[in-house]
Amino acid sequence: MRAPAEIPVDLFNPGQVFACLGFLEAAETLLGEAEGGFVWRDGPARFLLRAKGAENAFAEVVGFLSRAQAHALAPEGSRNSTEKWDVETLRLRRGEAFPFSDPNSPATLPALLGDGERGIIIDYWGDATRRDNVKFWAGAGGYPGAALARDALGLVQSGMTIDLADPFAAAAPQSSSFRLDWRRDYIPLDAGFSPNDHTDVKMVGYPLVELLAAIGLTHARPQRIDKLTYRYGVMTLDDPPHRVDAMLLRAALGGAELPFRRRSFLMRLGWPGQENQARCITHVEETPQ
Numbered sequence: 001m002r003a004p005a006e007i008p009v010d011l012f013n014p015g016q017v018f019a020c021l022g023f024l025e026a027a028e029t030l031l032g033e034a035e036g037g038f039v040w041r042d043g044p045a046r047f048l049l050r051a052k053g054a055e056n057a058f059a060e061v062v063g064f065l066s067r068a069q070a071h072a073l074a075p076e077g078s079r080n081s082t083e084k085w086d087v088e089t090l091r092l093r094r095g096e097a098f099p100f101s102d103p104n105s106p107a108t109l110p111a112l113l114g115d116g117e118r119g120i121i122i123d124y125w126g127d128a129t130r131r132d133n134v135k136f137w138a139g140a141g142g143y144p145g146a147a148l149a150r151d152a153l154g155l156v157q158s159g160m161t162i163d164l165a166d167p168f169a170a171a172a173p174q175s176s177s178f179r180l181d182w183r184r185d186y187i188p189l190d191a192g193f194s195p196n197d198h199t200d201v202k203m204v205g206y207p208l209v210e211l212l213a214a215i216g217l218t219h220a221r222p223q224r225i226d227k228l229t230y231r232y233g234v235m236t237l238d239d240p241p242h243r244v245d246a247m248l249l250r251a252a253l254g255g256a257e258l259p260f261r262r263r264s265f266l267m268r269l270g271w272p273g274q275e276n277q278a279r280c281i282t283h284v285e286e287t288p289q
Contacts (some may be wrong), residue, residue, distance in 0.1 A: 004229025005056045006048045008166055009042070012284045014179030014222065014232055014267050015206070015213045016168050020047040020219055022194060022212030024246050026061045027051040029120050035243035038234045040263075041166045048243055059164050062156075064115060066213065070153050072109040072146035073098070073121070080106040085147040107142035108135075111149040122149055124217040132224040134217055136179035136269070138278040148178055149214065155207040167208055180213040181206045182281035185272065220250035228269040228279065231287070235260045262289060 009016050020036065027034035031051035039046050051057040064168040070087045072082040081089045090112065093097055098111060103126055110123035125145045127133040137148065155172045156162070160168040179185055184205035222232035235252035237244065238261055252258055268283040 005050065005058050005164075006039075006046045007058060007164075007168070009038070009045050009047045009168065011038070011045045011234060011263060012118055012265065013168075013183065014230075014265070014281060014284065014285070015183075015209045017232060017234060017253070017265075018180055018214075018216040019168065019209045020049075020213035021216030021246070021249055022210060022214070023047070023058060023061055023216075024214050025218055026064070026120055026212070027057040028246060030064055030118055031057060031060060035241075035245060036249060037241075037243040038236050038249075039242050041043060041238065041261075050243065056164065060169060061212075062162055062167060062208070064118065064120075065113070065153065065156050065208070067115040068113040068120075068153060069115070070146055070150035071112045071114065072106065072144060073103050073112050073123075074106075074109055078102045080109055082106045082109060082144045082146050085144055085150075087146045087150050094280065099123045105142045106146075107144045108144055108166065109144060111146035113149065113153065120215060122214045122218065124214065124221070127221075132230075134221055134224075134230075136250070136279045136281075137177065138273075143176065145178075147212075148176060149211065151176060152178075152207040152211040156206075156211065158208050160207070162208060168206065170208045171204050171206055173202040174207055174210075175203070177205050177210045178214050179278065179280050180217075181209040182282070182284070185280035185282075187286045208282065219246070220253040222253060222267070223255040225266075230267050230269070231255050231264060232267065233262055233264045235262045237261075264289060 020259045024036040033052040036049045049057045054060045108126035125135040160172045222230040233252045262286045269279040270282040
């Protein structure tokens with residue numbers, strides 16, 4: 001196994017923390033034997049990653065996303081379809097597992113990112129267990145998660161500059177997102193104006209972070225305190241190799257008490273539009289352990 005690569009991460013940006021887990025989950029799916037870890041003791045926070053046979057696991061994941069196409073998945077017999085949004089819906093055959101009950105609308109059909117050989121499924125927004133589904137976006141006509149994934153992939157593949165030494169800095173004009181990276185979002189009443197009313201204003205987003213953050217929420221969620229407040233956490237090993245299996249990082253994200261050095265953050269959300277529809281992150285603060 002190769003030496004780990006590392007990238008900077010802003011721990012006060014929930015989307016970047018989720019995206020680190022997304023890199024780890026994707027590397028495990030694509031390469032196997034993936035390990036990751038946060039380090040912050042000797043300077044700005046960094047995320048380390050390595051996986052089987054990869055010189056740079058970050059590069060392998062970004063390379064996959066640069067080739068992948070997005071589809072929606074539906075169970076056998078479902079009438080749900082994302083064709084209206086120009087996203088192909090793949091229907092599972094009899095006996096193939098679907099992650100939750102057939103949803104009431106196509107908005108929460110899982111997304112499959114595939115390059116013809118390998119695939120990564122994003123389905124956190126349809127979670128019907130006791131875990132919160134962390135679905136922050138909303139849209140007219142029930143814009144599907146698979147369409148948001150397709151849109152983000154399109155921006156990643158449109159020639160956007162991605163520096164593998166700092167991939168979370170990659171930005172592009174972005175009209176809609178999963179609302180996981182708060183650098184793009186705003187509350188019109190707080191900002192004093194709405195960019196939607198100004199055709200010459202284009203919001204800049206971080207589609208690679210959004211896409212990886214969505215992947216990172218596959219097996220881990222921040223802890224919901226109430227509708228507009230969540231807590232998330234990270235952990236580190238004080239001594240080399242600083243990397244652990246995904247299971248521990250997932251548990252730390254959800255606020256589990258672990259016998260390692262940890263940091264915990266509170267993220268607060270607001271209503272950018274009508275109450276009880278879309279939510280966006282407005283403030284993050286570190287909380288004592």
